Amino acid sequence: MTGGQATPTGPRRVRIAVDIGGTFTDLQILDEATGAASEIKTATTPADPTRGLLEGIREGGLRFGFGPGNVGLLLLGTTIATNAILQRRFPPCALVTTAGFEDVLEIGRHMRRDIYGLYAEERIELIPRQHRFGVPERIGAGGRVQVPLDEVAATDLAKSIASIGVPAVAICLLNSFLNPVHERRLGEILRTHLPTLDISLSSEVSPEIREFERTSTTALNALLMPIVREYLARLDGSLQAVGISAPILLVQSNGGVCRPDVAAREPVRLVLSGPSGGTMAAERLAAVLAIPDLVAVDMGGTSFDVSLVQGGHAGIVSGGEINGCPVRLPMVEMRTIGAGGGSIARLTEVGQLRVGPGSAGAEPGPACYGRGGAEPTVTDANLVLGRIDAAAFAGGRMPLDVGAAGRAIEARIAAPLGLSLEAAAEGILAIVNANMAGAIRVSLFERGLDPADHALVAFGGAGGLHAALLAEELGMSRVVFPASASTLSAWGFLWSDLQHHLAQSRIMAADASAVPVLQAMARALAAEGRALLRADGVTEELSEVALAADMRYLGQGYELTVPLPAGTVDAGTINQSVQAFHAAHRQRFLHADEGEPVEFVTLRATARGRLAKPAERPRLETATAPSHRRRPVYIDGAWRETAVHDRSSLALGARITGPALIEEAYTVILLSDGWCLAAGPSGDLLASRP
Amino acid sequence: MTKATIDPGAAAPAIDMFTMVVLRRRFEAVIREMVNALFRSGRSGVLNTAMDFSCCITDHRHQAISTALGLPIHVAAIDLISRAVETKFGAEIHPGDCFANNSGYHGNTHCADFTLCAPIFVQGELAFYAIARAHLGDMGFPIPSTYSPLARDLYEEGLMLPCVRIQRGHRDVPEVLDICKANIRAPEQFHGDYLATLAAVRTGERGIQSLCENYGLGTVRAFLTQFQTYAEDMAIAAIRKLPKGKVSREQWHDSEFPGMPDGIPVRATMEVDPEAALITIDLLDNIDNLPLGINLTEATVTAACRVAVLTVLGPDVPRATGAFRRIKLKLREGSAIGLPRFPAATSAATTGLCHVLNPMIQSMFADLGDNLGAASSTIGNPASCPCVSGYDSRHGGRPFANQIIMGYWGGPAVPGHDGWLTFGGPGAQGMMWQASVEVTEQQQPILVERLELGVDSGGAGQWEGAPGAYCVFRARDRVRFTTNASAHDFPPFGAAGGGAGGASHAWHVNHNGARVELANTIDLTLTPGEALASQACGGGGYGDPLRRDAEAVAHRAREGWISLARARDVYGVVLDTAAERYHVDRATTEALRRTLRAARNSA
Secondary structure, three states: OOOOOOOOOOOOOEEEEEEEOOOEEEEEEEEOOOOOEEEEEEEOOOOOHHHHHHHHHHHHHHHHOOOHHHEEEEEEEOOHHHHHHHOOOOOOEEEEEEOOOOOHHHHOOOOOOOOOOOOOOOOOOOOOHHHEEEEOOEEOOOOOEEEOOOHHHHHHHHHHHHHHOOOEEEEEOOOOOOOOHHHHHHHHHHHHHOOOOEEEEHHHHOOOOOHHHHHHHHHHHHHHHHHHHHHHHHHHHHHHHOOOOOOEEEEOOOOOEEOHHHHHHOHHHHOOOOOHHHHHHHHHHHHHHOOOOEEEEEEOOOOEEEEEEEOOEEOEEOOEEEOOEEEOOOEEOEEEEOOOOOEEEEEOOOOOEEEEEEEOOOOOOOHHHOOOOOOOEHHHHHHHOOOOOOOOHHHHOOOOOHHHHHHHHHHHHHHHHOOOHHHHHHHHHHHHHHHHHHHHHHHHHOOOOOHHHOEEEEEOOOHHHHHHHHHHHHOOOEEEEOOOHHHHHHHHHHOOOEEEEEEEEEEEEOOHHHHHHHHHHHHHHHHHHHHHHHHOOOOHHHEEEEEEEEEEEOOOOOOEEEEOOOOOOOHHHHHHHHHHHHHHHHHHHOOOOOOOOEEEEEEEEEEEEOOOOOOOOOOOOOOOOOOEEEEEEEEOOEEEEEEEEEHHHOOOOOEEEOOEEEEOOOOEEEEOOOOEEEEOOOOOEEEEOO | OOOOOOOOOOOOOOOOHHHHHHHHHHHHHHHHHHHHHHHHHOOOHHHHOOOOEEEEEEEOOOOEOOOOOOOHHHHOOOHHHHHHHHHHHHHHOOOOOEEEEOOOOOOOOOOOEEEEEEEEEEOOEEEEEEEEEEEOOOOOOOOOOOOOOOOOOHHHOOOOOOOEEEEEOOEEOHHHHHHHHHHOOOHHHHHHHHHHHHHHHHHHHHHHHHHHHHHOHHHHHHHHHHHHHHHHHHHHHHHHOOOOEEEEEEEEEOOOOOOOOOOEEEEEEEEEEOOOOEEEEEOOOOOEOOOOOOOOOHHHHHHHHHHHHHHHHOOOOOOOHHHHOOEEEEOOEOEOOOEOOOOOOOOOOOOHHHHHHHHHHHHHHHHHOOOOOOOOOOOEOOOOOOEEEEEEHHHOOEEEEEEOOOOOOOOOOEOOEOOOOOOOOOOOOOOOOOOOHHHHHHHOOEEEEEEEEOOOOOOOOOEOOOOOEEEEEEEOOOEEEEEEEOOOOOOOOOEOOOOOOOOOEEEEEOOOOOEEEOOOEEEEEEOOOOEEEEEOOOOOOEOOHHHOOHHHHHHHHHOOOOOHHHHHHOOOOOEEOOOOOOEEOHHHHHHHHHHHHHHHHHO
């Protein structure tokens, strides 16, 4: 891999970042010599996503003048793993556990939402009981072997697995995070008998305490291995066929990138590959705009994703869940609720209005799409209030039916409630905004943060119309509308780095007695991180390894992650980390107890291999002729003649005061009263209010 | 949308529907924030891994705004807590106060539930109460348990805090904390749990005050009045759809009381009146208080009935005081299934009889109409959910006292759905988190040897009850286990023709592997190498087993949840195991089901 080193001389090189979404494949193309970034959007080809990708590169090459040989690096966000989990399309797989614990995956931890419901909420059965096998062995809580691995049973197991004919197996034994000896031996035995089997060991995929979460992560990894390996092989073949031999890096859930062979071995790292782009873009914006604390919101057709940037860094958590399956690997911290342009508005039996979480999706879509959708949606509400231009939707490719939108709202909401059409539509928007504001509040409050200290970054097709209203609801006074809002995830990928997250659980008192063990663990993790970066071809000066520790008060069940000071671990650094833990606990939970014993649970290392990047060229340099129209827009209970601007015509330094609409090809920005918007050199728009 | 600040306290105009939704979301966000503060920082395992706690807000008239988060048995009658504060302290309630209450005679659930209640003042006016209730790992009982089913009166239970001031002016009243620490085992753990619970109520106080600053108290109060009316309207609409009728029922709970060797009866009469949109539950015809810890408290008997009805009314009815107004209870003081008469013991009031009463009321709806009600879930805490205590030699003899929630399963079958595996009892309804084996082994000197589904332990039915857990704990040190199991003699009952779930059993396994079966109430100290084995009860089934889809029977057999014998003898399904794995033999199955039906009719 040579992607780590940009070559300043030689032929022209472009770096291409690709985000393959459900509808569109977005590309951002960075000229490594000039720092100019350009965007291309093509239709996604669901049957073979690579076709859409290649089409985008071909179009980009024609438009921006480069050929396959000029492609120097390809950064790819993929939904292949995400979709397999969401659609539950997996190959059959076996799970091996400690005998007596074959049901760990089925028991789970807790899956309730509605406490007065008696029905089980549906869960994915990742691996059926008939494919789960116990093997006699046991590692104790101190990491010592309590019962040796029964090698005869292990050999019999290989035969059982052969007889059911699965391509992949997950091995997750109790306490293997403390001592992986049995998992490794079992893996060897299976590999000897079944050389083509894909094997995932929990002690390699997620060596952390809590058997259910580790088993779920490892099982997902095993299930994804055949799918991702085959996808990557196909991708490589297709690129070679058109003459692109550039290295490929895949975007992981943590926003960093990894090599294809790493992704093939640990495909569960890719589960949030696509969505992490928005967060990474927000992190980049924090640097470009010098606003260190941001709330990034992505509002599309069906879902609303919230993530955070704090002190210039994207919020990363040590685990999360997807479609009800825990995945315990570092990922961007993201809260998702069912709210978007397609969210359906409905009245309950006693006439209470609800919006979402159900969505009309793309088919039939909102009533105004004219595809048979009869239920009113958020997009219909925006349309009847004049906030969306029916003729200009989706760059004019898809005219909307205002009459249909009005009829749906009138029949289903306004008439039953005895409200005017406009009041009903504005009510729908108030409710969806309240739902989204609630999600933002929880994301911030959980970390003891105040919305007023943050700027809101809004993107996604529906983000621009709701951002100012959301900010008002939350008491925020700044909103950023990024340039290339419609390909923002790809733009975020463009600036990513190689990243490896490593972790090791070991519960021990956080005092001087921990020095020898912690020191050894820190050295081992750091060495492993550096070795991984070397294998990526990253030079020493572009490599960095940062350590952090999950800590808690003795007896607590959840940990807070605090950074460990750089350098050798000694009594002083342990003391610093304990102080940092008390401070973090106070920030988050309003109390701390300096007299209480604190313990370490998990040591984490983040190995980052920086990819060389040019400085991005300013996008707004010259003034173009401003275009300026007016149309009636319903805001705050009245129709008002409102200025409408084209975003493409905004010059550097342009200022606009609300109320106003700013239109671009795939989205519209609504600026309500009291807001003032300015265009900066980066092309991003910053709105503020007193 | 009105968002302008209105003079606090002033009468406000009707709130438009959209502001209603916005304010409802704000209240829910505050409660969620309280929950988060307690969960992430709680010190004992029963809080931070089992989530055995709840948070709520009531207004100055003791109306609960949302009981949609937390354990049903904790929150459905949480209004009794702020009532107790008002009754006892009246005009002496001041900003910065906080009151501790764990007394069943002052509106609390049971002794181990440590409940804090802080008044919330808005511009000098007492407007709300923030309440957090946490089940502690220890409450200073004579034996290291948090339930004492055999206690003869409350003096044989834990430390009593009969609604006492624990903070004044946002500062601790140190004497009260000193008393707690002097009586509770593992006082540091108690102090950590106290701080976490306090953080929850203070988070609630701060959140509600900020909400009232934004909207004005007048608007917030107008919202609450309208919201409770809305909740009541939703309940009315749901009750109007139910069939009219009156049902009486008696079920039995295991007895360890020599005075009642055959079991303890639980009785109720329920009347559903759709025209008046009222459900009346009459519990007057029940036995007097027993010299046992299983007597119910006002909080648990009320919550058990409210939760039973709300589950039937469906998910759209807000879980708020307005909805509870449509449920009338007839209770008698001095009754075991009613209001306790001092000094009756009540420390097991959230399990035992409560675990029979709640599903019994749900099952009574099955008599009123098809596809209504539910079977019974787990009764009592099985031996896989023990209180454990001792000194951990791995950490220099460090004391430990905790309750482990492991294998708390046995969900009831309901019309259209098989039982939910990790449901537990009706007080939890699946809200408790199942303990991690690895964390359990770190926290206590215990080796978990097995944790698996008990074959055939779910109740048979058209919809099948969830199985109970088989679990083995081996001691690695001297470990004292106490439990309050039940459902050995009277396992969880079925409904609408469904069968009962499997019974609960527990065994002491000595060094030689020999097993001695144990009684429901266990107080057992194991020496290193000895084990406690537990088969927990399974949930009851719903509907006739002979009507269960034969393919569903085959699937369960294939997955090893039920035996081939049960498939054939109970479900009348014949599986061909020679050919394709567990293929349903249609013709033989239909013939067998006819024969079984005929035999049943002639019997």
